[in-house]
Amino acid sequence: xxxxxxxxxxxxxxxxxxxxxxxxxxxxxxxxxxxxxxxxxxxxxxxxxxxxxxxxxxxxxxxxxxxxxxxxxxxxxxxxxxxxxxxxxxxxxxxxxxxxxxxxxxxxxxxxxxxxxxxxxxxxxxxxxxxxxxxxxxxxxxxxxxxxxxxxxxxxxxxxxxxxxxxxxxxxxxxxxxxxxxxxxxxxxxxxxxxxxxxxxxxxxxxxxxxxxxxxxxxxxxxxxxxxxxxxxxxxxxxxxxxxxxxxxxxxxxxxxxxxxxxxxxxxxxxxxxxxxxxxxxxxxxxxxxxxxxxxxxxxxxxxxxxxxxxxxxxxxxxx
Ligand SMILES: [Fe+2]
Numbered sequence: 001x002x003x004x005x006x007x008x009x010x011x012x013x014x015x016x017x018x019x020x021x022x023x024x025x026x027x028x029x030x031x032x033x034x035x036x037x038x039x040x041x042x043x044x045x046x047x048x049x050x051x052x053x054x055x056x057x058x059x060x061x062x063x064x065x066x067x068x069x070x071x072x073x074x075x076x077x078x079x080x081x082x083x084x085x086x087x088x089x090x091x092x093x094x095x096x097x098x099x100x101x102x103x104x105x106x107x108x109x110x111x112x113x114x115x116x117x118x119x120x121x122x123x124x125x126x127x128x129x130x131x132x133x134x135x136x137x138x139x140x141x142x143x144x145x146x147x148x149x150x151x152x153x154x155x156x157x158x159x160x161x162x163x164x165x166x167x168x169x170x171x172x173x174x175x176x177x178x179x180x181x182x183x184x185x186x187x188x189x190x191x192x193x194x195x196x197x198x199x200x201x202x203x204x205x206x207x208x209x210x211x212x213x214x215x216x217x218x219x220x221x222x223x224x225x226x227x228x229x230x231x232x233x234x235x236x237x238x239x240x241x242x243x244x245x246x247x248x249x250x251x252x253x254x255x256x257x258x259x260x261x262x263x264x265x266x267x268x269x270x271x272x273x274x275x276x277x278x279x280x281x282x283x284x285x286x287x288x289x290x291x292x293x294x295x296x297x298x299x300x301x302x303x304x305x306x307x308x309x310x311x312x313x314x315x316x317x318x319x320x
Contacts, residue, residue: 001192003148005152006109008286009311014155019045019049020035020036020046020049020050020053021034021035022053022057022313023241024057025061025256025258026256026311027158028253028254029057029058029059029159029160029163029273030057030058030059030060030061030158030159031053031056031057031059031257032056032060032061032062032063032083032256033050033053033060033061033062033136033211034062034063036062037065038062038065038067038071038075038265039065039066039067039068039071039075039076041075041077041078041247042078044074047078047079050078050079050139050267051210051214053136053152054141054267054268054269055212055214055269055272056198056254056275057078057138057270058158058160058162058269058272059252059256059258059266059267059268059269059273059275060099060157060266060267060268061114061258061265061266061267062264062266062267063261063263063264064077064261064263064264065145065263065264065315066169066263067097067145067263067265068140069094069095069291070219071094071097071142071148072143072145072265072291072293073095073097073098073293075143075195076097076143076293076295077320079141079143079267079295080140080293080295080296081295081296081318081319081320082097082137082294082296082318082319082320083097083294083295083296083316083317083318083319084096084097084131084316084317084319085097085098085099085292085294086098086099087132087134087135087199087200087313087316088185088198088202092291096319097291097293097319098291099145099278099291099292099293100289100290100291100292101152101289101290101291101292102287102288102289103154103197103278103281103286103288103319114212115251119314125227126226127158127165127277127278128157128224128246128250128274128275128276128277129223129225129226129274129275129276130161130221130223130247130270130273130274130275131270131275132206132227132270132294132311132316133183133204133221133223133226134183134184134185134200134201134202134203134208134226135202135204135310135313135315136204136205136206136300136308136309136310136315136317137296137298137299137300137315137316138270138271138297138316139270139295139297139298139307139316140271140294140295140297140298141267141268141269141270141294141295141296142267142268142270142292142293142294143265143266143267143292143293143294143295144265144266144268144290144291144292145155145263145264145265145266145290145291145292146261146262146263146264146265146290147289147290147291148262148287148288148289149260149261149262150266150286150287150288151283151286151287153280153281153283153284153286153288154260154278154280154281154286154288155257155259155260155278155279155280156257156258156259156275156278157255157256157257157258157276157279158255158256158258158268158273158275158277159249159250159251159254159255159273159274159275160254160255160272160273161219161220161221161222161249161272161273161274162212162217162219162250162272163254164219164220164222164245164249164254165209165217165218165219165220165234166218167248167251168220168248172244173209173218176208176241176245176279177209177218177302177303177304178303178304179207179208179209179230179231179232179233180204180205180207180208180231180232181206181208181222181223181227181228181229181230181231181303182204182229182230182231182232182305182311183203183204183205183213183223183226183227183228184201184202184203184226184228185200185201185202185203185226186311187256191243196236198214200312201312201313201314202310202313203228203272203310203311203312203313204308204309204310204314205231205294205308205309205311206219206221206300206308207221207300207301207302207303207304207306207308208221208230208245208253208302209221209302209303210300210301210302211301211303212269212272213301213303214271214273217272218303219271219272220245220248220249221300222245222246222248222249222274223274224242224246224250224274224286227242230242232288235287240255244317249274249286250274253288256275260306270297271300279309284296294303296316296318
């Protein structure tokens with residue numbers, strides 16, 4: 001871990017055209033970036049390198065970046081216009097772009113799960129999801145900052161959805177290339193904790209395979225957390241294909257697991273990854289607080305040109 005002085009010196013040197021320091025964490029997904037001080041928005045050359053690395057490695061990890069909220073927002077805006085914090089949940093009162101998540105919310109879901117067992121296996125696969133796909137224009141990138149990090153536990157996992165597509169057999173690729181799926185807000189409760197009506201519900205129709213707007217790759221755009229059904233299939237067919245694809249996108253060899261540290265910052269390409277937030281809250285009890293901002297994205301496009309469309313609710317907004 002570089003000292004503060006070393007890090008500052010390295011960040012100054014990045015004003016030249018020196019390449020950023022990229023250390024892959026696995027052969028297929030995840031890279032740690034060092035030598036940058038994100039409290040200063042990167043110059044355009046560095047931003048270009050960060051985006052190139054993000055599209056190559058899908059998720060980037062930065063350690064020891066003690067940012068103020070204003071610096072966090074300025075860094076986010078260097079990657080593109082930001083969205084509001086969340087379509088349903090409110091952001092911080094002074095910064096409507098920032099969504100804060102605390103451990104208690106995860107515990108409520110994972111420890112006090114009172115759902116009645118059903119014959120079908122759960123579709124959320126222990127929390128695997130893509131952000132905001134219940135809207136037709138999900139965010140392009142998500143940026144998460146560790147504010148209060150426990151000594152252990154609370155890791156986050158990401159999966160490479162380009163690889164998940166590449167790993168399918170040719171006949172299944174041909175099948176999914178032509179399909180679309182309906183994504184809905186899951187377990188939606190229209191009444192907020194304050195008793196007021198929340199925005200939503202939301203639903204959108206997306207191609208099951210999307211073309212990555214930056215790289216042109218085919219991405220298995222499959223979100224176990226929100227897909228209600230695959231359009232045009234019989235229910236049993238839809239269910240079976242959902243189970244198959246959920247198993248594919250969560251294969252361990254396509255994933256990386258990040259152990260957080262205080263002031264760590266993570267950027268993921270929400271166009272090419274699924275992720276699972278803390279999955280271990282049933283096993284430990286320590287505070288954990290993270291803050292997220294999201295870079296606005298476009299309607300997704302399939303291999304046959306199908307463009308995502310909203311079925312219920314509007315599009316994800318842009319604050320700028
Ligand atoms: Fe998420």
